[in-house]
Amino acid sequence: MNKIILLFSLMIFLFAILVSCSVTKIVGQNYEIVSLYIFENDKAEKVAELKDKKKIQELTNLINSSKKEDAESVEFEKGPDGILVFEKKDTKLGLPVFTDTGNILTKKYYVNSGIDMKKYFGY
Structure with a gap:
């Protein structure tokens, strides 16, 4: 009986490790500043900055x-209307970013993040 419990516990532990390793990270850790730029007239204008x-x-x-x-x-009717710039040292x-939905677009993924732009940037 103890062997079955040990084996079952080990399987759960290994499954948890495998699942956590398979999560694709878009943003690394320890950024110091996040700036929100909005595209207007083919230029990116900085409208907000997050330092918290x-x-x-x-x-x-x-x-x-x-x-x-x-x-x-x-498929998109129009492209992203802004960009989030994460910065740390160099x-x-x-x-x-699509500011109306708060979703992110990368080369590989459309991320359904639903960022609340007012909460983070007051925009």
Whole structure:
């Protein structure tokens, strides 16, 4: 009986590890600033900046844990209308964003993150 419980526990533990390893991260950790740029007249204009580390971590977790679809399978009437730029020291990551839905578009994925732009950027 003890062997069965041990084996079952081991299987659950290994399954949890495998599932956590398969999560695709869009945004890495420890960014210091997130800026929101909006496209107007073929130019990107900075409209807001987020420096609160707790909110940046929350935003990062929201993006990474959101449902992802294959970007090639989604049809868009128009492209993203803004870009989120994550910054730390010498590193920058730009993610195109649809400000009306709060969803992200990468080369591979359409991320259904539903970011609340007012909550994070007041926009």
